[in-house]
Amino acid sequence: MKITGNVYKFGDDVDTDLIIPARYLNTSEPAELAKHCMEDADPTFASRVSDGDIIVGGKNFGCGSSREHAPIAIKAAGVACVVARSFARIFYRNAFNMGLAILECEAADRFRTGDTLSVDFDTGAIVHLDTGETFSTRPIPPFMQELVKSGGLMAQVKKR
Amino acid sequence: MGMTITEKILAAHAGLDAVSPGDLINARVDVALGNDITAPIAIQKFRESGAERVYDKDRVILVPDHFVPNKDIASAMQARTLREFAREQELTYFFDAGEMGVEHSLLPEKGLVLPGDLVIGADSHTCTYGGLGAFSTGVGSTDLAAAMVTGEVWLKVPETIRFVYTGDLQPWVEGKDLILYTIGDIGVDGALYRSMEFTGPVIDALGMAGRLTMANMAIEAGGKNGIIAPDAVTESFVSARAVRPYTPCFSDPDAVYARVIEYDVSRIEPQVAFPHLPENTRSISEVGQVVIDQAVIGSCTNGRIEDMRSAAAVLKGRKAAKGVRLIVIPTTPKVYRSAVEEGLFQIFLDAGAIIGPPTCGPCLGGHMGILAKGERAVATTNRNFVGRMGHPESEVYLANPAVAAASAVLGRIGGPGEL
Ligand code: SF4
Numbered sequence: 110m111k112i113t114g115n116v117y118k119f120g121d122d123v124d125t126d127l128i129i130p131a132r133y134l135n136t137s138e139p140a141e142l143a144k145h146c147m148e149d150a151d152p153t154f155a156s157r158v159s160d161g162d163i164i165v166g167g168k169n170f171g172c173g174s175s176r177e178h179a180p181i182a183i184k185a186a187g188v189a190c191v192v193a194r195s196f197a198r199i200f201y202r203n204a205f206n207m208g209l210a211i212l213e214c215e216a217a218d219r220f221r222t223g224d225t226l227s228v229d230f231d232t233g234a235i236v237h238l239d240t241g242e243t244f245s246t247r248p249i250p251p252f253m254q255e256l257v258k259s260g261g262l263m264a265q266v267k268k269r
Numbered sequence: 270m271g272m273t274i275t276e277k278i279l280a281a282h283a284g285l286d287a288v289s290p291g292d293l294i295n296a297r298v299d300v301a302l303g304n305d306i307t308a309p310i311a312i313q314k315f316r317e318s319g320a321e322r323v324y325d326k327d328r329v330i331l332v333p334d335h336f337v338p339n340k341d342i343a344s345a346m347q348a349r350t351l352r353e354f355a356r357e358q359e360l361t362y363f364f365d366a367g368e369m370g371v372e373h374s375l376l377p378e379k380g381l382v383l384p385g386d387l388v389i390g391a392d393s394h395t396c397t398y399g400g401l402g403a404f405s406t407g408v409g410s411t412d413l414a415a416a417m418v419t420g421e422v423w424l425k426v427p428e429t430i431r432f433v434y435t436g437d438l439q440p441w442v443e444g445k446d447l448i449l450y451t452i453g454d455i456g457v458d459g460a461l462y463r464s465m466e467f468t469g470p471v472i473d474a475l476g477m478a479g480r481l482t483m484a485n486m487a488i489e490a491g492g493k494n495g496i497i498a499p500d501a502v503t504e505s506f507v508s509a510r511a512v513r514p515y516t517p518c519f520s521d522p523d524a525v526y527a528r529v530i531e532y533d534v535s536r537i538e539p540q541v542a543f544p545h546l547p548e549n550t551r552s553i554s555e556v557g558q559v560v561i562d563q564a565v566i567g568s569c570t571n572g573r574i575e576d577m578r579s580a581a582a583v584l585k586g587r588k589a590a591k592g593v594r595l596i597v598i599p600t601t602p603k604v605y606r607s608a609v610e611e612g613l614f615q616i617f618l619d620a621g622a623i624i625g626p627p628t629c630g631p632c633l634g635g636h637m638g639i640l641a642k643g644e645r646a647v648a649t650t651n652r653n654f655v656g657r658m659g660h661p662e663s664e665v666y667l668a669n670p671a672v673a674a675a676s677a678v679l680g681r682i683g684g685p686g687e688l
Contacts, residue, residue: 122457122546126654130661131633135336135343137310149661169458169491173654174633175393177310177409198462198493199393203409252293252423262423263314266415 110231112189113238114161116224119150121167123193125174125200129182137178139185146182158186163228165220166193171200180209190228192235192246193217205253206262213247271521273429274498275464278404278518282387290428290527298328299403300382301416302390304372305333307409309350311391314414323358324420330362330381331355332372335629340636370601370627373397373569377481378601380510384499384517389413389422394569394651396492399484400477401507402499402517407488427493428527429464430455434471436535441685443579444479445571445649445669447471448486449540450532453550461491463527466520471534472497477506478575485570486651489547539684541647542667545655553672553684563646564589564677565658566670567598567625568632571649574599574607576670581613583674583685584620590680596638598625620677634658640665647676 119127127150129142136142147154147164164183170193171179180203183191190210194217204211210230220226225238233246249257259265272280276288283294303311308331315323323329331351336344348365355363364375373394376382384402388395391413398405408422416422434447452459465487472480480497487495499507499517507515538552566572566580577599589595597617599605605627608614617624623638631638632650640646640659645666648658653665666682675685 124652124654126634126652126657130656131335131635132656134306135341135347137313149656169461172457172491173393173488173652175307175391175395175407175409177307177391177411180409181310195458195461197458197491199407199409199488202412206409206411206415250293262411262415263318266418267318269419 111227111229112161113225113227114163114189116163116165116220116222116226117154117158118165118220118222122169122172123150123166124172125176125179128171128179129176134176134178139181142178142182143185146186155186158188160187161189162187163226164188164191165217166191167218168194170196172197175199177203177207180204180207184209205256208257208261214244216244270525271523273464273466273524274402274496274518274520275404275429275466275494276426278385278387279424279426281518288426290426292426293423294426295421295423296387298389298416298420298422299386300328300330300388301413302330302332302372302376302388302392302395303413304335304392305337305344305347305351306335307391307413309347310410311413311417312350312354314411315417318414318418320418323417326359327361329360329417330376331360332364332375334369334371335633336635337369337628338626367602371569371572371629373485374573374600374604377401378603380507380512383507383511383515384503385515389416393488394485396487396494397481397485397569399487399494399496400480402497402503404494404496406494427462427464429466430460430528430530431466431468431526433529433531434467434469434534435531436471436533438471438534439538441539441671442534442537443669444475444482446537446540447534448483449542449547449550449667450537452486452490452547453540455490457489457546457548458491460487463492465490465492465495467495467497473500476575477502478573482570486547489651539669539672541672541682542653544653544664544666547651547653547667556682559645559666559682561593561647561676561681562644563594563596563638563640564673565596565631565638565646565648565650566673567600568629568650569600570651571670572598572600572604574604576649577604577608577613580670580674581616583671583688584678585616587620587678587688589621589677593677593680595620595622595677596625596631597622598628598630600627602627631658647673647682649673
């Protein structure tokens with residue numbers, strides 16, 4: 110699968126309180142959470158982001174809380190995938206468990222807000238459409254690929 | 270080849286003789302934990318899976334603690350979801366009403382998490398139980414739902430960083446300062462995907478409260494778990510309360526570590542983490558003039574009876590500075606009761622403190638102490654992210670209970686030595 114989208118760039122150590130502040134955790138309704146996605150990092154993000162856009166972060170994206178509300182908010186905001194230099198571990202497994210595409214890319218710091226990227230989930234290749242440059246991402250372990258293919262962790266549990 | 274304590278616990282729970290870093294395993298869980306924020310999603314997924322009963326009603330534990338006593342209607346609905354599920358599934362351990370407390374203080378206190386256990390919780394500070402010698406890690410709601418059905422979790426065996434603490438502790442330096450110092454040294458992703466094993470003579474001499482505090486903040490360095498080998502201190506804490514038998518594990522002498530980091534603690538002063546990351550640490554003597562509006566003493570990091578005693582020792586015969594809101598939150602009914610019986614409440618009240626019921630409260634900016642725009646708090650909690658305790662333009666400084674108490678008296682961040 111291939112997607113093309115506009116970049117929204119954030120920095121290093123984007124924490125789950127930035128992705129979805131705790132004051133909104135009295136609900137788990139995706140549409141409600143999406144309204145406040147990234148609010149404390151960029152209050153205009155939720156109103157500007159459109160379907161298929163891409164969030165780019167630096168190192169340690171999603172650090173902090175285990176709240177699945179974070180990947181839910183990002184997904185419900187229409188974001189097609191998150192690209193970062195590295196991800197915090199609970200965010201990483203949550204994203205796979207619930208089917209939000211995330212990619213680790215060493216060159217993530219070179220992308221800027223407003224850039225257009227095309228991302229090929231099968232090969233992991235990212236093409237910067239404004240410059241034509243191609244970047245590689247860390248391959249997704251086979252176990253995680255299986256997880257995504259089977260529709261997430263609960264689908265696997267159901268099968269068992 | 271030898272194994273670390275973490276590898277041994279993982280191998281034992283995966284039914285394997287040995288595991289190595291990088292292995293993906295399916296492991297049996299001893300306890301699966303959820304709270305009022307994360308369990309509602311897990312319960313929904315549990316229902317969607319078609320499962321009817323949780324795998325073991327003694328092992329699935331629910332604790333509404335974040336937004337209780339219910340702070341608004343939406344939170345009340347979430348707490349009700351847990352209550353109804355607990356009743357329907359006849360969960361043995363559901364802590365509500367007068368039994369409620371902050372999950373990571375409550376479970377060790379009740380003897381529900383034990384040395385050698387494998388514990389997962391849909392809360393990032395589940396790593397706290399590593400202080401007892403358990404492998405314990407935070408997961409998401411979907412992982413919790415899967416574990417509620419199957420009693421299992423998938424895990425990647427982490428590499429381990431071994432931390433060795435030697436030397437003599439300076440006055441007022443506690444477990445909190447050791448872990449803040451460590452995070453300040455290695456950074457908020459310094460142990461990303463890795464296990465943090467805390468060792469050395471200083472750890473051997475550390476009480477259970479300090480050990481739980483250190484393991485609690487492993488996640489703040491990106492760690493998968495923090496762990497301390499069980500010993501006589503652990504045994505005396507656990508033996509009186511364990512609800513079931515347990516099998517302690519220990520690292521082999523020839524265990525393989527990704528890194529070994531040594532600290533001479535004689536050089537470590539009480540630490541303060543400046544906004545907006547726990548790695549922004551400074552020694553108390555280098556803090557400068559930081560005027561505060563609020564001081565919070567509580568949370569799963571530092572809300573145990575030892576922390577109450579430490580704060581009370583500083584506050585005795587003193588008053589919080591005019592205009593500083595000193596908020597004390599004992600984290601369980603037992604801590605609360607002990608604080609009353611030991612006369613600590615008298616000291617807190619004389620100091621002008623507000624004493625809250627056991628809850629997470631302001632720690633995650635839920636309720637009972639939210640900061641306004643531009644306000645500053647010193648807190649014994651574990652995170653000082655943007656907006657963590659309220660307005661995105663407020664600030665949180667992390668410190669130990671004695672420093673938080675002294676700061677309340679001074680009206681600015683400072684140590685007990687300045688009083
Ligand atoms: S006290 Fe704070 S860190 Fe601990 S579980 Fe509650 S909200 Fe989380």
